[in-house]
């Protein structure tokens with residue numbers, strides 16, 4: 169038996185809620201709103217998922233809509249394709265980032281392309297939930313940041329929440345989307361809390377809009393998912409150094425919100441992209457390139473990247489050296505050519 | 510303390526592990542020892558003449574289609590064509606065993622099944638001509654797009670069947686795969702899901718002896734491909750894939766079982782790929798012509814024709830009629846394939862997402878400008894001349 173609170177018993181009134189609870193509540197509300205929504209994956213039924221995100225759903229909606237599948241990620245996503253072809257709206261759970269890799273062929277060769285292949289006849293409204301990222305002391309294969317694999321595949325949306333409210337709103341928006349969405353859940357933020365009420369009217373944000381989490385004039389930190397708290401912490405520390413940092417939370421890597429990002433960088437004239445996945449060929453490379461191409465004449469310094477090292481994800485006792493922290497972010501900010509300003 | 514000294518070990522008896530019981534009796538799931546046949550057996554007498562004539566006409570049409578498509582590759586009208594000559598019985602029976610509300614999930618070689626199901630002959634070749642990836646709307650005839658990554662269509666078939674069952678619909682699904690495809694992980698996962706979910710789906714493996722150049726003995730050590738069914742807890746059937754009424758009968762039975770809640774079936778149809786893998790392949794590098802000749806003597810059309818003639822269900826005139834119908838289809842196909850398709854490059858950006866992203870809008874504008882410049886250049890060139 170699981171011990172976590174059932175999503176249906178999620179907080180009423182503005183009390184602290186965890187991101188995990190908000191995600192569970194989003195699934196529940198989506199299922200209640202649309203009978204076509206089906207949740208399935210490994211251990212999502214009776215157990216409620218290894219992170220308890222789906223806790224209580226099987227009880228409320230029955231085994232036909234919340235299904236423990238055989239242990240096979242390609243099979244899970246492959247059957248989701250057929251279900252979506254028949255008009256259902258599958259929401260599948262990949263147990264961990266690195267265990268979604270068996271499903272990559274289905275994802276790249278079919279999920280991302282079926283709409284295109286059939287000239288729009290067969291859209292696939294599938295949401296693929298993937299707990300991702302490190303910082304939880306996970307042993308090998310439990311801490312990967314896999315966003316770069318997904319965002320390089322046209323046809324997919326890649327979405328990742330960084331706040332409790334966004335966890336709810338973005339997941340609802342992803343499930344409502346007629347396109348496939350890879351929904352990356354930063355697992356080290358699962359237990360992060362915020363004042364949030366599931367019963368207050370919820371804003372379901374459109375996908376593809378970044379949010380400015382902190383306004384500032386000196387430089388822009390561009391980040392997403394698990395690195396947002398790191399950037400906010402860095403921004404607070406930077407005040408003492410005399411820097412007033414703006415923090416942009418991308419929320420969605422695909423579609424990418426060039427407008428919000430570039431508006432901010434044009435204002436501040438300096439930018440650092442922060443993420444924990446390896447830097448080489450990562451999301452930061454794309455973002456830095458886009459910002460440079462679009463904001464070149466506003467830039468006072470090259471766009472810098474703060475990312476994980478280009479190494480396989482380290483063992484848990486060493487991961488703190490790999491994960492960018494506020495200090496590493498501030499070091500980068502210090503290198504933004506302030507001389508003469 | 511030794512094991513013998515432990516409490517309770519004195520009367521320890523070796524019983525089966527607690528709570529163990531056989532989960533499914535494997536015996537009824539086993540396939541027949543020899544491929545099931547109807548033609549040339551006493552059972553043939555009971556065959557429906559109308560079905561036999563229909564099968565014959567479709568087989569003749571299918572063979573002509575293969576010939577025409579191969580010719581189109583030589584004329585540069587098709588990029589490539591994987592012929593199913595020799596496998597027409599499987600292809601045609603697959604289509605004819607389905608009802609309109611059922612779904613077909615073809616593999617890349619199954620153009621004939623797709624056409625026999627009702628898809629426009631020319632639209633079934635769009636992929637291979639290269640003007641789009643799929644030329645038909647899958648919902649019109651309930652035919653999934655021809656699938657190139659081997660066996661990846663099988664989990665789709667299971668998912669669709671499962672969804673239909675959840676909705677309480679009377680829809681069953683037939684999924685096609687080659688012998689090589691049975692080695693893929695998706696084959697395994699699909700069969701496992703299908704059996705666990707008791708999904709109304711039937712898997713038809715066309716064992717045509719080769720995966721490009723690799724013969725079956727390098728593909729599997731299983732007693733037969735049909736035996737693989739037993740490991741998943743579903744029945745396996747073994748059928749002569751060149752005996753059209755036999756394939757049809759086995760398929761109809763399995764589909765009926767699926768429709769009635771009996772769950773999935775795996776059928777292995779033993780057949781042969783008479784031609785090379787595609788027009789671009791050289792089969793002499795890996796097989797003897799003598800083997801091909803043996804199979805030519807077990808030709809699906811000849812086998813069926815003999816039955817029809819023996820029972821006086823067809824005469825020379827009837828055969829000429831079937832051939833004339835096939836010829837007319839081929840002529841239309843040739844004419845339509847000789848017309849250049851109308852392409853709109855701007856469509857490249859249209860079906861990526863439900864709504865174009867700003868990035869795609871920008872890229873579409875770039876291509877638009879390139880196309881306009883190209884058109885202007887050609888217009889000026891025309892004036893200058």
Ligand SMILES: Cc1ncc(C[n+]2csc(CCOP(=O)(O)OP(=O)(O)O)c2C)c(N)n1
Pocket residue numbers: 618657658659686687688689690691717719720721782786
């Ligand atoms: C996943 C995957 N791997 C490799 C290929 C390349 N390929 C195309 S056809 C083929 C052989 C397929 O053999 P089989 O499944 O027996 O079908 P057949 O060609 O005999 O109809 C191969 C290896 C592919 N299409 N998909």
